[in-house]
Amino acid sequence: MKKLRLFAFAILLLVGFIRPYAVYAGFPIGKYRDLVVPSFNYYSQTNHYDVYGNYVKGLPGARYTSMSANLYLGYGISRRLDLIVSVPYLYQVNTISAGKSIISQGAGDMVAGLSYNLVNYSFKRFLSVQVSGVVPLYTAVSGTSALGLGDYGTEVKLMFCGTLPDFIADKGYFNTEAAYRRYFNFQGPDQVSFLATVGYPISWHNQVSFDISVMRSFSPNKSFNINYNAERDYAFVKPQLNLGHTFTRRFSMFVGGYYVPYGINTGLGYGGSIVAIIKL
Amino acid sequence: MKKFSLLLCFTILLIAGNMLKANAQEQETAETGDIILKPTPKNENALFKKNEEIVYNLRIQNNTNQYKEGKISYLLTTDDGKKVRLDSVHLAIRGGATKEIAVKLLPKPSGFYHLNFMVNTGDYDDTVRKVFGVDPQEIRSQLHKPTDFEAFWKQSREQLEKVAPKYRCLERKDLSTDRKKVYAVEMHSYGDLVIRGWLVVPRDGSKFPVHYRVPGYVVALNPNMDNDDFIAFDLNVRGNGNSKDVISIGTDNYCLVNVENKDKYIYRGVYMDCIRGLDFLCSHESLGIDTSKIFVEGGSQGGALALITAALDKRVKLLTMQVPLFADIHDNMNISSSYQKQVFPFKVFRRYNDMHPNFTWDKFFSTFDYYDPQNFAPMVKCPVLMGIGLLDQFCPPRCSMALFNHISSNSKEYVCVANSTHEVDLNYFMFQNLWLREKFRIP
Secondary structure, three states, rough: HHHHHHHHHHHHHHHHHHOOOOOOOOOOOOOOEEEEEEEEEEEEEEEEEEEOOOEEEOOOOOOEEEEEEEEEEEOOOOOOOOEEEEEEEEEEEEEEEEEEEEEEEEEEEEEEEEEEEEEEOOEEEEEEEEEEEEEEEEOOOOOOOOOOOOEEEEEEEEEEEEEOOOOOOOOOOEEEEEEEEEOOOOOEEEEEEEEEEEEEEEEOOEEEEEEEEEEEOOOOOOOOOOOOOOOOOEEEEEEEEEEEEEEEOOEEEEEEEEEOOEEEOOOOEEEEEEEEEOOO | OHHHHHHHHHHHHHHHHHHHHHHHHHHHHHOOOOOEEEEEEOOOOEEEEEOOOEEEEEEEEEOOEEEEEEEEEEEEEEEOOEEEEEEEEEEEEOOOOEEEEEEEEEEOOOEEEEEEEEEEOOOOOEEEEEEEEEHHHHHHHHOOOOHHHHHHHHHHHHHHHOOOOEEEEEEEEOOOOEEEEEEEEEOOOHHHEEEEEEEEEEOOOOOOOEEEOOOOOOOOOOOOOOOOOOEEEEOOOOOOOOOOEEEEEEOOHHOOOOOOOOOOOOHHHHHHHHHHHHHHHHHHHHHOOEEEEEEEEEEHHHHHHHHHHHHHHHOOOOOOOOOOOOHHHHHHHHHHHOOOOOOOOHHHHHHHHHOOOOHHHHHHHHHHOOOOOOHHHHOOOOEEEEEEEEEOOOOOOOHHHHHHOOOOOOEEEEEEEEOOOOOOOHHHHHHHHHHHHHHHOOO
């Protein structure tokens, strides 16, 4: 009977963490499995923080709006090794004043790399490392583009995720990521980011997750750009709340909203995302 | 600032990871006694290579507040009790103190070895038993396969096919939930005996792979409500669970029913019951059964039954088994003869032998060679996962590995759980779940 209980417990644990929002986190995708995650993001800002972190009210009628679609693909090469590719497409409207706008659109920075599961703790928690390359899919004119920095880069990310410890909750999952990204330009930037996510099922098919991300981008170029994709030295904190629904074993969707309550040399705005998770 | 931020992020991750790991380790080490011996193999699964030095770290903890003096020794034997090495060192340890000794053994040939660590002081003795393996995938055993083995089982299948199954499949609303339908299943099997089982079908989907579970030794299987991605089919073979209409025998005698007659031995019907269970699954696709994705699973006797089902019937696409009983029965007999105290199954067979002077071991094997799971192993072609416990005396690791090495599937894996007896651990089942998802491409 002990064996049957263990079997059941193992299934419960597995089910507990196989449907997280942060599927493209440190959870191994699994050998031969494919993951397709299309998403749509909206962001809008009128005000910003200056280089000292002071709140600056935007000019009347000025607004920066970004809409982006992103396609994330993951493939499990082995039980530990995954191939990941992420391709964004951006549509941005920068309204400088009433009736005067600059629109930019196109593919952004592609991120492609390999994720390797370093350690699994009884298949309940996973410590993984991801090494990626950043490739601009647009042409920067005179070194500038509204779609990104226009530079190649590389990123190393350490991820720790899994089921929540029993002393916190009997179900749910967490994900933590610490990343360092370097763009190959004399101005950098060097970027350090941290992400923490906690997800909890609220019913059989629904879950809520909360994540907070902290980003710091370092560069000798301190100039402010209302379009954060194109600036180099900034920082922000971004909490986000998500609601997820599992339609089938292969298809889930998440809707989330966020706000930027604090930043340095960056916009003060809000946004939302719709994410579909398709497991093939 | 930049370097500090980076360092901080990575430190938080690593501390969190190590805290969780340390917490898990502390839970494993709750032991009592005056002096605690805790031997830990260098390789976590206690498996070594033939050319590899065998190293154990022996932690000695004096739980009293008194100085203790005595002897620490270890005895290394083969798994059938032949002494390989005995060595000892003087022990002197203060009250409350802890010491560690590295025990190093020269590389050994392929096989399993028993390593007993002993502590002897004037007023305290204790022994901790460990087993390690050396290249178990190289263990070979002799097949004692009767020449008419295939014909015997072909004839058994033919006899089964002559029995009209008369399936009954009734929804049990009292056991069903809003997520799963439970069916009580009944069918006629070999010898026209009625056997029963439980079918649990998830409601949120139209077609599911099947987890077909066969029972341990006289163990009742009940509806399996835990599996959300599979249809769970739990079959009680004759004499098990709710299939006791004709045969209702306790554990002491179940495996002895007609043991002197290969044609009437109880396991002939039992093995055919497992095939009849497959017949049921394949004739009820309308219930959402994906007959192209049937995996059969069992532990102990169930492990043996699962293997035999996969060997005899190609409708099984995956096999997982834990601690398969009766495997390599000849070697099992030799190994068990070295035990100080007899355990199942040879405890039962030896008792029968003692009570029946005309029942020779040759006679026993003339029956059992038709039923030894090892003889079925070469017929298994589907992917296989096996889990064993190294401290298992019912199913000695050597016998399980001998069986495993005879399996002819080119996709087979095994997991050794170093500190388990006749069972595997949660880690194994977590891996098994992932393994099944990988093989069936389940999201």
